[in-house]
Amino acid sequence: MALIKTKGFVLRAVPVGESDRIISLLTEAHGLISVSVRGARRARSPHVLTTQVFSLGDFELFANKNRYRLQSSELIEPFSALQQDLERLVCASHLAEVMLDILRDDLPQPGLYRLWAYSMQAISHAPDPLLAVHAAQLRLLMEVGFAPRLDSCLGCGKPVDTGNWRYSISAGSIFCDKPACGMRSTDLLPLPSGGLACLGHIRQAPLGRLFDFSLSSEIRRFIIAFSASYLTYHLDKVYTRLDMLRHLKPADPS
Amino acid sequence: MARYAPSIGRLITELAKLPGIGGKSAQRLAFHLLGQPEDQVSALANAILDARKTIRLCSVCCNLTDQDPCEICASPARDHTTICVVENPRDVASIERMHEYKGLYHVLHGAISPMQGVGPDQIRLRELLARLRQDDSVHEVILATNPTVEGEATALYLARLLKPAGILTTRIAHGIPMGGDLEYADEVTLARAMEGRREIG
Ligand SMILES: [Zn+2]
Ligand SMILES: [Zn+2]
Numbered sequence: 001m002a003l004i005k006t007k008g009f010v011l012r013a014v015p016v017g018e019s020d021r022i023i024s025l026l027t028e029a030h031g032l033i034s035v036s037v038r039g040a041r042r043a044r045s046p047h048v049l050t051t052q053v054f055s056l057g058d059f060e061l062f063a064n065k066n067r068y069r070l071q072s073s074e075l076i077e078p079f080s081a082l083q084q085d086l087e088r089l090v091c092a093s094h095l096a097e098v099m100l101d102i103l104r105d106d107l108p109q110p111g112l113y114r115l116w117a118y119s120m121q122a123i124s125h126a127p128d129p130l131l132a133v134h135a136a137q138l139r140l141l142m143e144v145g146f147a148p149r150l151d152s153c154l155g156c157g158k159p160v161d162t163g164n165w166r167y168s169i170s171a172g173s174i175f176c177d178k179p180a181c182g183m184r185s186t187d188l189l190p191l192p193s194g195g196l197a198c199l200g201h202i203r204q205a206p207l208g209r210l211f212d213f214s215l216s217s218e219i220r221r222f223i224i225a226f227s228a229s230y231l232t233y234h235l236d237k238v239y240t241r242l243d244m245l246r247h248l249k250p251a252d253p254s
Numbered sequence: 255m256a257r258y259a260p261s262i263g264r265l266i267t268e269l270a271k272l273p274g275i276g277g278k279s280a281q282r283l284a285f286h287l288l289g290q291p292e293d294q295v296s297a298l299a300n301a302i303l304d305a306r307k308t309i310r311l312c313s314v315c316c317n318l319t320d321q322d323p324c325e326i327c328a329s330p331a332r333d334h335t336t337i338c339v340v341e342n343p344r345d346v347a348s349i350e351r352m353h354e355y356k357g358l359y360h361v362l363h364g365a366i367s368p369m370q371g372v373g374p375d376q377i378r379l380r381e382l383l384a385r386l387r388q389d390d391s392v393h394e395v396i397l398a399t400n401p402t403v404e405g406e407a408t409a410l411y412l413a414r415l416l417k418p419a420g421i422l423t424t425r426i427a428h429g430i431p432m433g434g435d436l437e438y439a440d441e442v443t444l445a446r447a448m449e450g451r452r453e454i455g
Contacts, residue, residue: 093368
């Protein structure tokens with residue numbers, strides 16, 4: 001048994017038993033860990049707030065092999081903007097699902113911890129949380145090894161220029177407009193030039209500036225569609241959380 | 255798996271499906287039941303069946319009831335201009351225990367939770383809106399969903415829906431700390447939370 005102290009983001013909080021919770025905690029030094037919290041759902045529990053989903057807190061944990069039990073906790077940031085806006089909450093829930101699918105083990109991945117921190121900030125406060133969540137998800141996929149080739153044609157090697165370009169999600173690359181290039185890709189689609197610049201930004205921008213961009217509605221649509229297909233293709237799973245956004249504008253009750 | 259007679263095995267399997275009952279407890283319960291006189295066991299079995307057959311959702315407030323409308327909705331002694339919205343029937347019981355609140359209820363049977371894939375359509379929210387549309391004597395809707403991420407999100411979502419309809423919409427005060435379940439609040443805390451409610455949305 002060892003006592004460890006760590007900051008962490010709660011990515012998931014699952015109620016268990018009468019009043020307990022098991023939380024999935026994303027930490028900088030220990031990666032994603034699962035922590036059991038006795039009595040966390042009782043109104044008087046000192047952990048009631050810190051162990052809510054999406055909270056950022058300081059945690060003291062008893063570690064026993066790969067199992068962790070919460071000893072004490074202190075809230076740093078509850079990200080309450082998410083509770084005040086269902087659209088933002090849906091976006092955060094989607095990104096948490098993707099993050100949990102990618103972070104399967106408890107290897108430390110400080111880059112992803114930092115990405116999550118910036119993403120939570122952006123999803124909480126950015127004027128366009130849906131675009132923020134797609135930028136975050138693309139950056140996440142790029143950081144774990146699914147970066148698309150964006151600098152030259154996969155067919156002939158021609159460096160990217162201002163001409164007409166196309167892209168294929170399955171090939172993971174862009175193609176120039178020569179008919180022979182990308183011939184074998186069945187999912188070839190036209191690439192708007194602003195879209196390429198935006199993908200480049202998402203891949204390279206320092207985290208502090210990752211969410212710092214604005215797009216025309218055409219490019220915004222492209223980025224969202226590209227990001228959604230890219231995710232499904234690489235993680236081989238259909239993600240449905242964001243579908244809820246379509247049902248959030250219900251009819252007037254009067 | 256131990257070698258039980260098939261009917262014992264089936265009993266254990268069924269008991270183990272109950273919330274909070276693991277394989278060990280299911281075995282313990284099964285053998286306890288088998289040790290009881292037959293009329294006791296029938297009483298239990300009949301109580302379960304009767305409850306299941308007679309209990310349904312009140313067509314007004316969606317609480318569990320064996321008469322429709324339920325006792326609370328049917329009572330002329332209650333204040334029919336106030337509706338308290340809660341997540342589940344256990345919350346109605348918690349609020350009733352403090353004997354302070356005299357209005358009606360609406361039970362959502364859950365809360366909006368994008369994390370669990372539960373959207374506004376999967377809880378009894380449409381029933382509440384229909385009820386408010388039909389009954390214009392309602393002056394106040396008190397949102398008493400749990401002070402959790404899901405409960406807060408549900409309350410704010412509802413508040414935004416109700417505001418344009420001109421209904422006073424209030425949220426119970428955070429006498430109950432954020433993150434807890436209403437069920438675990440004691441009566442004093444709950445009474446204070448009700449008294450200190452404020453308009454939201
Ligand atoms: Zn080419
Ligand atoms: Zn009723």
